Amino acid sequence: MKRLLPVCSWIALVALPASQSVSAESNNYNLTRGVTDISNKVYDLHMLIFYICCAIAFLVFGVMFYSILKHRKSQGAVAANFHESTKVEILWTVIPVIILIAMAIPATKTLIAMEDTSQSDITIKITGSQWKWHYEYFGEDVGFYSLLATSQKQIDGVEEKGAHYLLEVDNALVLPINKKIRFLMTSDDVIHSWWVPDFAVKKDTIPGFINEAWTKIEQPGVYRGQCAELCGKAHGFMPIVVHAMTQDDYDAWLSEKKQEMALAKEEAEKSLDATLSMETLMALGEEIYTARCAVCHQANGQGITGAFPAIAGSSVATTGEVSMHLAKIVDGVNGTAMQSFANQLSDKEIAAVVTYQRNAWGNDTGDIVQASDVNAYKNQGMEPVSSEEQ
Incomplete structure (x- = not known):
């Protein structure tokens, strides 16, 4: 639907006012000028078209209300009987075309400037x-x-x-x-x-x-x-x-x-040789889980039925092999929203979050995963888990 917006409406959309702006001037009733040359051009274009629309509305509604008041029946007005005026048809065709061209030229220039990424620093x-x-x-x-x-x-x-x-x-x-x-x-x-x-x-x-x-x-x-x-x-x-x-x-x-x-x-690299205690891994794992995992699997590990599987009580985090648990986090799960965290978390962080998931919410496996275990798994080059294997 967004691609069906008129050119000028699309330009206005990208410059909508935002209460989160800090340095730009704020206005609750209009676009923000922003802090770039392009944003100023968008603002100026918006105001130009806004004034053109206001002028059109003033003229059209002015003629309409004048006609309603001046030619009403109580004033003795008699309806004229005519049709087909070549001059009128030419006027209501030519004038809109001129107006559209007047708006299209600056709009096109602004859009071209917005798309010109050449000579970047x-x-x-x-x-x-x-x-x-x-x-x-x-x-x-x-x-x-x-x-x-x-x-x-x-x-x-x-x-x-x-x-x-x-x-x-x-x-x-x-x-x-x-x-x-x-x-x-x-x-x-x-x-x-x-x-x-x-x-x-x-x-x-x-x-x-x-x-x-x-x-x-x-x-x-x-x-x-x-x-x-x-x-x-x-x-x-x-x-x-x-x-x-x-x-x-x-x-x-x-x-x-x-x-x-x-x-x-x-x-x-140093963490590969370190052996962390259960308490240390659980504390770090909870922090990582809250920041990265809870949005889908919930803070209590119960997940969301039909969307994100539960970790609490799941076979993956209780009876399953640690390697399969690592596979889901390191490689992700094909065909699902579970993405790979191999490049998002360090080996130490992955070890901590796996340890936390296998020992939180009553899972209580007693398993402790170290960074060296994660590194060893990565070096095995195992294939990512598919959605059918969850």
Whole structure:
């Protein structure tokens, strides 16, 4: 249905006002100007067409109400008997065509500018998956997942909701200002849509396809958006946060991020030789489960009937082999929403969450899985589990 929207309506859609904007001017009754040249062009185009529509409405309704009042029967008006006026037909054909051309020219220029990703300074790949974003900085060997940071207690109404409820993440996308940023967008599973109103960027991420978009931010600040495509159960829990920085601050962040990733890699290698206690694994496993698994399988491990299987009391987490349990998390399950976490979690984190699932909610197997066990499983190169084998 979205593809059937008129060109101008589509442009207005990508620039809808958002209460989550921080640096852009806010307006409860109109579009936001945003913080990019394109967003300003979209706003100006919107206002131009809005004024044209107002002028048309004023003229049409003005003539209509004048005719109703001036030519009513109580004033002695007598209906004229005529039909077919060539001049009138020419006028009501030519005038709308001129109006459409007047709107189409600036609209086309704006749409062409929105699609021109050439001569970019930075390229970032954005991958949507249920229900998180993955960002990769081309040429920098930097990549990370961005997940909702709002606590489950706020979602459940136990705690007071924060200022950026459902619009906060653990790892924000960081961009420099005054640089042309090219986005390559795709998806791991279903169609998502990366939407940041202040940039006038809204683009679908489609499995098996690469879509392009770009932005050039003019002001430092924090800009927020959301997935704008109905992508499943947790669609409303898939926010976008962008930190726009000066070039010096961006360079410092990039250097720090590279060091952070290097340390994480070293820590992952060290964890292969470590033997963690049940208590340590259970504490870390609960943290990972709450952040990554509870959205589908529920905090109590009961799952959702017909959609997501229960873990509590399941054969996989009780009587099944640990290797089969690892297979579901490391490789995912073909034909289902269960995605692979091999590149999303470290071996230590996978070991912890498997240990937690096999010992929480009354499962009580006593099984302890270490990072070395996960690494050994990965090196076996086993085939992913199919949906029939769940």
